Amino acid sequence: MTRDHPAERYLLVATQSGATAERFLADAAALAGAGERVRLFLAADAVALGIAGASAGLPRFLGSGGQVWADEFTLAHRALHAAPLMPGVRTTGMGDLADWLLEPSTRVVWH
Structure with a gap:
């Protein structure tokens, strides 16, 4: 597969917890598993996903x-x-998040 932008990277911002967040994490894991450069930022309700044992999807990601x-x-x-x-x-x-948002070739998905 040839890409138009081989240096693309993904910044996924998660703000929710629960079942929808786990589906978002599954999609993020599939993207990373396909060889894409994926960075996930947990904010708002989603920070709880980063606590040890709180999420099944985060270890897979x-x-x-x-x-x-x-x-x-x-x-x-x-x-x-x-x-x-x-x-x-x-x-x-959030300062780092702002820097990442402005990096060239970054695709952002806010959830």
């Missing part, structure tokens, strides 16, 4: 090569900053 960051402000605001995050989940802020 990480295992397929995806990268995960959880919003540090939301974690602190919801008193989750001390909760154990799933291995492979990093914390970062």
